[in-house]
Amino acid sequence: MMKTGFDNEKYLKMQSEHIRERIAQFGGKLYLEFGGKLFDDYHASRVLPGFKPDSKLQMLLQLKDDAEIVIAINAGDIEKNKIRGDLGITYDVDVLRLIGVFRKIGLYVGSVVLTQYDGQTAADNFKKRLEGLGIKVYKHYIIEGYPSNISNILSENGFGKNEYIETERQLIVVTAPGPGSGKMATCLSQLYHEHERGVEAGYAKFETFPIWNIPLKHPVNLAYEAATADLNDVNMIDPFHLEAYGKTTVNYNRDVEIFPVLNAMFERILGESPYRSPTDMGVNMAGNCIIDDDVVKEASNQEIIRRYYSALCAERQGRGTKEEIYKIELLMNQAGVTTGDRKAVNAALEKAEKTGDTAAAMELTDGRIVTGKTSELLGAASSMLLNALKTLAGIDDAVLLISPNVIEPIQKLKTKHLGNSNPRLHTDEVLLALSICAVTNPTAELALEQLSKLKGAQVHSTVILSNVDEKVFKRLGADLTCEAKFQENKYYQN
Numbered sequence: 001m002m003k004t005g006f007d008n009e010k011y012l013k014m015q016s017e018h019i020r021e022r023i024a025q026f027g028g029k030l031y032l033e034f035g036g037k038l039f040d041d042y043h044a045s046r047v048l049p050g051f052k053p054d055s056k057l058q059m060l061l062q063l064k065d066d067a068e069i070v071i072a073i074n075a076g077d078i079e080k081n082k083i084r085g086d087l088g089i090t091y092d093v094d095v096l097r098l099i100g101v102f103r104k105i106g107l108y109v110g111s112v113v114l115t116q117y118d119g120q121t122a123a124d125n126f127k128k129r130l131e132g133l134g135i136k137v138y139k140h141y142i143i144e145g146y147p148s149n150i151s152n153i154l155s156e157n158g159f160g161k162n163e164y165i166e167t168e169r170q171l172i173v174v175t176a177p178g179p180g181s182g183k184m185a186t187c188l189s190q191l192y193h194e195h196e197r198g199v200e201a202g203y204a205k206f207e208t209f210p211i212w213n214i215p216l217k218h219p220v221n222l223a224y225e226a227a228t229a230d231l232n233d234v235n236m237i238d239p240f241h242l243e244a245y246g247k248t249t250v251n252y253n254r255d256v257e258i259f260p261v262l263n264a265m266f267e268r269i270l271g272e273s274p275y276r277s278p279t280d281m282g283v284n285m286a287g288n289c290i291i292d293d294d295v296v297k298e299a300s301n302q303e304i305i306r307r308y309y310s311a312l313c314a315e316r317q318g319r320g321t322k323e324e325i326y327k328i329e330l331l332m333n334q335a336g337v338t339t340g341d342r343k344a345v346n347a348a349l350e351k352a353e354k355t356g357d358t359a360a361a362m363e364l365t366d367g368r369i370v371t372g373k374t375s376e377l378l379g380a381a382s383s384m385l386l387n388a389l390k391t392l393a394g395i396d397d398a399v400l401l402i403s404p405n406v407i408e409p410i411q412k413l414k415t416k417h418l419g420n421s422n423p424r425l426h427t428d429e430v431l432l433a434l435s436i437c438a439v440t441n442p443t444a445e446l447a448l449e450q451l452s453k454l455k456g457a458q459v460h461s462t463v464i465l466s467n468v469d470e471k472v473f474k475r476l477g478a479d480l481t482c483e484a485k486f487q488e489n490k491y492y493q494n
Contacts, residue, residue: 002365002456005295006050006286014285016062019204022283023066023170025274026202029194031187032283034175035207039101044208046479047223047300048286056208060107060173068110068169069102071095072176072186075114075123075139084178092126094177099135110167111136115182118142138163140182140189147185147261154268159192179231184258188265195269202274203266205255205281210235212249212279213287219300221250222331226307229324229331241277249279301337302458302479308332308339309481313464316484342481344460347371349483352462358487360384362478363458364392374424377407381461381469382430388457389434392450401444402433427472454478463487 023030036044039057052058060067074082077091084094095112102109112130114123117139127137140162145152152158165186172190174183187203194201209224221235238251240259255278262281266273275281290296308328314320332338339345347361351371360380361371370391372384386401395401410433411423425433431451438445455477464482473480
């Protein structure tokens, strides 16, 4: 049983109430810049055990009668076919996915705004596609001198030339498929246009991390820095908040750097700024819902280690940089952790040394350790997966869950007909074979019933696993790390 360190129900109630208060503060209309992932926020659920991956979505559902969603996408990203690394789909396809998800659960999607628009053909084509689906689309243009030339920005040549997004509700949630999509600029442009029309409206920002009301070097905030090492985000004390209130709060460098500009814009648009610091702009209540700090610290320390292994493997595969690795090493030092604090790492390395071959290990949620080694039939990860299911089901280790008579035809198909040089079964193939056996074998069926118990398990492999294996562990809810090594003489994994 996984330990809980975060009260999700308290969070849903407190967060929705706080946003309602902010709407009232601005006379009944609020543009809320929504940073990070609106759903499938697995980083938050890992570092705050008890936080549900769709908590922010559930929170918005409590406000759904007042909420309207505007999705921002950078026209340049459409032109470049920019891809979301976690999903492997382009930003424009993700916009369609987001619209579908929001509408399915009852959230109103008002429109899509194309930001940084400069006549891109791909953006024009996407606009036609959206309009063909009955979705309103607006254009926001490149503004010379943004964000520093305030006089130009707040003029007919700046925000004034942007198309005004017609909205219907009190809470306008501005979200996007990824960073750099222009969410903040969209909110500020709307504030300008609302003011020109005599409509009272305000702006606030929702970012889960860094958490503003816990220490700067708390593992949760360090884990956020590790997660954004490629963006060079740095957590820091909010100097404006400290000066204004004499209280120490945490923010991150980009918000602190842009605040003087935002403040000046608020003063020009609204007459006076409603905020005295970047922290004031935020509405995040997550820090108030941590109920077991020790549990949260341990979970966050583990996340930092996982991010370290991810950076090592990315650099080995040519997708990352040594600078990211060095930054996370520094964060590990600040947190006081090493790779040895990840139990599955030690178990996998010991197994590999003992067998002289590739190995894998899994720490179950109850603390038990299960290992797997490479054999003629199975890869190490597949072997470990079957051993974990046996352990959870109380099945003797000597029992064969899958008959060689089932495995061998699959191997023949792979090598003879599909041209695969590796006959060993991947984790997805093992699960399919186990499912077939479960039809006639009650023991295999019992093992298969344990799959849900792998959620939250910690896995480590002594080599970089294939994309197929990575996806299987992700779908099972197990957290995977790998040594930055390729198997045998391979220099890539597919």
